[in-house]
Amino acid sequence: MDDYILSCQDLTVSFKDSEPPVLRGLTLGVRENEFLVILGPGQCGKTVFLNCLAGLQLPTEGAVYYRHNKVVGPGRERGVVFQKYALFPWQTVLGNVAWGLKSQGVSKEKRRAIALKYIQLVGLSGFENAYPQTLSGGMKQRVGLARAYATGPKVLLMDEPFGALDAQTRYAMENELLILWEKEKRTVIFVTNNIEEAVFLGDRVILMSARPGRIKIEREILIPHPRSYTDPTFLALRQEISAETDLAL
Amino acid sequence: MSKTDPTSEVVGPEILSQRMGRGSPSPSSIELSTSAQLAPPKDRGGSKSGLLYFFHQFLRREYLSIISLIVFLLAWEGVCYFKIIGPYQLVPPTTVLKVFILKLTQVNPDGAYLWAHALSSLGLALLGFLGAALIGVPLGLFMGWYTRLNLVVRPIFDLIRPIPPIAWIPLAILWLGIGVKAKAYIIFLASFVPCVINSFTGIRLTNPILARVARVHGASDFTVFLKIGLPSAIPMIFNGLRLSLNAAWTTLVAAELVAASQGLGFMIQMGRRLARPDIVIVGMLTIGVLGALLSWGLSKAESHFVSSRRLT
Ligand SMILES: Nc1ncnc2c1ncn2[C@@H]1O[C@H](COP(=O)(O)OP(=O)(O)OP(=O)(O)O)[C@@H](O)[C@H]1O
Ligand SMILES: [Mg+2]
Numbered sequence: 261m262d263d264y265i266l267s268c269q270d271l272t273v274s275f276k277d278s279e280p281p282v283l284r285g286l287t288l289g290v291r292e293n294e295f296l297v298i299l300g301p302g303q304c305g306k307t308v309f310l311n312c313l314a315g316l317q318l319p320t321e322g323a324v325y326y327r328h329n330k331v332v333g334p335g336r337e338r339g340v341v342f343q344k345y346a347l348f349p350w351q352t353v354l355g356n357v358a359w360g361l362k363s364q365g366v367s368k369e370k371r372r373a374i375a376l377k378y379i380q381l382v383g384l385s386g387f388e389n390a391y392p393q394t395l396s397g398g399m400k401q402r403v404g405l406a407r408a409y410a411t412g413p414k415v416l417l418m419d420e421p422f423g424a425l426d427a428q429t430r431y432a433m434e435n436e437l438l439i440l441w442e443k444e445k446r447t448v449i450f451v452t453n454n455i456e457e458a459v460f461l462g463d464r465v466i467l468m469s470a471r472p473g474r475i476k477i478e479r480e481i482l483i484p485h486p487r488s489y490t491d492p493t494f495l496a497l498r499q500e501i502s503a504e505t506d507l508a509l
Numbered sequence: 510m511s512k513t514d515p516t517s518e519v520v521g522p523e524i525l526s527q528r529m530g531r532g533s534p535s536p537s538s539i540e541l542s543t544s545a546q547l548a549p550p551k552d553r554g555g556s557k558s559g560l561l562y563f564f565h566q567f568l569r570r571e572y573l574s575i576i577s578l579i580v581f582l583l584a585w586e587g588v589c590y591f592k593i594i595g596p597y598q599l600v601p602p603t604t605v606l607k608v609f610i611l612k613l614t615q616v617n618p619d620g621a622y623l624w625a626h627a628l629s630s631l632g633l634a635l636l637g638f639l640g641a642a643l644i645g646v647p648l649g650l651f652m653g654w655y656t657r658l659n660l661v662v663r664p665i666f667d668l669i670r671p672i673p674p675i676a677w678i679p680l681a682i683l684w685l686g687i688g689v690k691a692k693a694y695i696i697f698l699a700s701f702v703p704c705v706i707n708s709f710t711g712i713r714l715t716n717p718i719l720a721r722v723a724r725v726h727g728a729s730d731f732t733v734f735l736k737i738g739l740p741s742a743i744p745m746i747f748n749g750l751r752l753s754l755n756a757a758w759t760t761l762v763a764a765e766l767v768a769a770s771q772g773l774g775f776m777i778q779m780g781r782r783l784a785r786p787d788i789v790i791v792g793m794l795t796i797g798v799l800g801a802l803l804s805w806g807l808s809k810a811e812s813h814f815v816s817s818r819r820l821t
Contacts (some may be wrong), residue, residue: 342721346716346719359722411726
């Protein structure tokens with residue numbers, strides 16, 4: 261457990277006693293600055309798992325650890341990018357990105373400076389004063405990324421951040437996420453139900469099964485970035501993972 | 510206890526958003542809708558600017574309503590002219606207008622100028638309404654956020670809620686005498702209920718994901734309440750305020766049954782006692798027009814407040 265920045269031990273979550281648990285006996289360690297992808301079909305408990313890591317959901321059994329400390333609630337060192345965009349509609353892009361900093365008591369000028377930096381990093385310069393409703397899906401999720409980055413977390417938890425985007429925007433966003441990640445290395449735990457996205461992004465992919473949610477297989481992906489969808493190794497890996505799942509390709 | 514409260518006082522969020530859509534369109538849709546409405550389908554080369562053009566367009570859009578109104582007034586005038594209904598039951602619109610103008614400068618026969626009646630009624634309604642808003646809105650919000658408080662307050666609230674405000678009149682007189690206090694109290698009760706229920710429902714509609722975002726950033730429960738719950742509830746709060754204002758204004762006449770010497774409700778009563786339908790009708794129409802103006806003012810304030818803060 262020593263090498264892991266975030267880990268969980270025998271994590272079990274059940275909401276109703278009458279049903280099988282949503283997650284059962286999940287044990288996992290995440291290395292510092294790793295890009296870990298969690299791949300799983302819909303409704304297999306990916307969001308519940310991420311919520312546990314974020315401290316938003318307390319496990320029925322087992323525990324989550326940040327380094328050596330047991331996680332008992334949300335913490336500044338863990339940032340979240342949510343599945344639906346989850347932007348505050350009454351705040352501008354700047355307001356949304358700076359929101360977390362405000363609740364941490366950062367001074368106004370500093371908040372602005374930090375927020376502007378990340379708005380620029382995600383390529384939204386010029387939209388600081390726009391409201392979320394006026395943004396496209398891709399832009400909204402850029403704001404979500406900037407907001408999660410702005411508070412300076414060590415670990416970023418991303419819940420299908422590009423799930424609602426069209427294929428082209430999605431591909432562009434995947435690339436930009438990697439660029440951002442190279443620029444500002446963080447530990448990323450990225451949840452998706454898309455095999456190609458998983459193989460394209462991850463240093464390591466964890467495949468989850470549904471009801472109860474468990475780790476089915478685990479693969480290190482050593483293909484260097486930038487990866488190509490048509491690279492033979494890429495295709496082989498995609499084939500291998502999809503053989504293990506009932507996910508549609 | 511169910512999460513949302515399906516009662517008549519609550520207008521569902523779909524209806525609300527429709528209303529919002531009309532009341533406070535986003536800047537882009539303002540442009541779209543006005544240009545769509547104002548652009549004539551066939552440009553006949555008339556003057557496109559100025560009052561005439563505007564008037565022309567207004568007629569084009571509203572002519573059916575205007576015709577309907579004119580027909581109604583003519584029918585009314587006719588009914589009186591041909592004595593289908595006698596002058597002691599109904600007076601024609603022309604007389605109503607005459608009496609209306611007369612009442613602005615004359616205290617007879619009911620003892621006060623029309624504007625004095627109106628001011629007195631307005632003051633009373635606003636007093637009750639503001640009191641209800643100041644207490645009811647926070648109460649509803651807290652009840653919606655803190656389950657414990659809801660469990661404590663709910664049974665009492667549910668017991669009092671179905672009692673019509675008018676049924677409080679005897680007690681109000683016993684407790685508060687026959688002055689302004691008793692009347693304001695009755696109006697307060699009438700407008701209190703929608704304030705509470707709508708604020709309650711509004712804050713229950715808070716998107717749990719937004720609350721989670723705040724919690725991830727380390728916000729305390731009370732901060733989440735203030736920064737996420739409150740803005741999420743604003744549209745429903747305004748909805749409640751509108752219903753409250755309505756309730757306050759419609760309870761006015763009943764409240765002024767309590768030994769009044771002024772007020773529009775009192776004026777109507779006097780009109781009945783003196784067998785003066787003209788006075789009754791002038792009073793009724795004044796109540797109607799002022800009520801419409803109040804609602805209009807509130808929705809103006811609402812659309813300004815809500816749209817400038819992007820709360821919908
Ligand atoms: N608070 C809760 N109470 C009861 N059941 C819940 C709760 N949260 C999640 N579940 C159940 O857990 C299961 C997994 O939900 P979860 O949202 O984690 O799936 P997911 O893998 O994220 O799905 P998707 O791909 O659609 O996002 C669902 O069947 C859901 O009904
Ligand atoms: Mg999910």
